[in-house]
């Protein structure tokens with residue numbers, strides 16, 4: 001079976017072709033156009049600007065993704081229907097509807113968050129269920145229990161800022177370019193976590209919720225007490241912020257893995273590209289006899305391949321006139 005996956009929920013425009021053969025998912029193409037340089041100028045995403053760029057990119061990106069593929073061989077079109085920015089989602093959904101009608105292919109509406117976790121199944125058939133999924137992106141921080149394909153239970157999530165959002169907002173306070181996550185990771189290498197210790201919010205709470213807005217306030221207080229930020233103090237704050245975020249993510253993920261006696265932990269979302277998070281979670285998971293799966297870094301940030309992968313396992317094809325974008329879509 002071959003699926004064309006489309007993803008336009010935020011600032012990326014992506015189309016991918018994946019083939020499922022004998023239970024194995026093969027990545028044939030994954031084309032991503034990003035309007036990030038535009039958003040770096042405004043220090044964050046202005047939704048209308050993102051959607052305008054996606055209108056320009058969507059057709060060339062699809063054309064490139066299907067190069068060398070005959071349309072007859074595509075069995076279905078998977079598209080992100082939510083959550084995300086309304087204007088951006090509409091670009092993907094309306095394009096999918098049009099292609100569905102013209103090519104006479106079914107559409108598989110797909111949840112962006114589930115897509116982040118299913119990036120783990122691309123070129124990998126070793127995952128054993130049940131599993132705990134940790135989605136850490138710019139807009140979301142959620143823990144889910146995947147009992148089986150199509151049987152997903154939400155365990156908890158952030159009460160305010162998402163983990164990636166915390167990286168980005170603290171990056172802005174430090175005068176770093178947007179998005180701050182990977183820059184904070186880089187600067188942390190030379191930082192000393194003892195100089196500006198930061199709290200790991202809610203690390204001892206009994207639930208599976210997170211909160212990162214207090215960390216942002218703590219970082220702001222430290223920045224305001226320093227008369228002149230220099231490379232050394234910026235690196236120190238970056239290291240402390242990164243450690244505070246990673247510690248709470250790992251602690252709650254392991255607590256969930258233990259409670260639900262899972263076989264695997266699956267990481268997904270842009271923040272999953274963070275090497276320290278990947279390395280430390282791997283060590284802690286193996287100490288708990290749970291196997292950790294993390295997508296290659298290129299499949300952590302938004303992409304069409306993860307949407308097609310999720311559709312292979314969770315998708316129900318529907319008629320093109322029954323599908324609509326839902327910015328508030330969650331786990332239900």
Ligand code: KG4
Nearest residue numbers: 137138139164179181182270271274301302
């Ligand atoms: O999944 P994604 O591409 O978009 C959303 O669905 O939100 O995630 C983007 C987020 C941004 O907040 C970015 O700062 C963060 O992922 N990010 C990182 C790293 N690379 C990207 N955060 C920490 N460390 C990284 N290496």
Ligand code: ZN
Nearest residue numbers: 137269270302
């Ligand atoms: Zn995402």
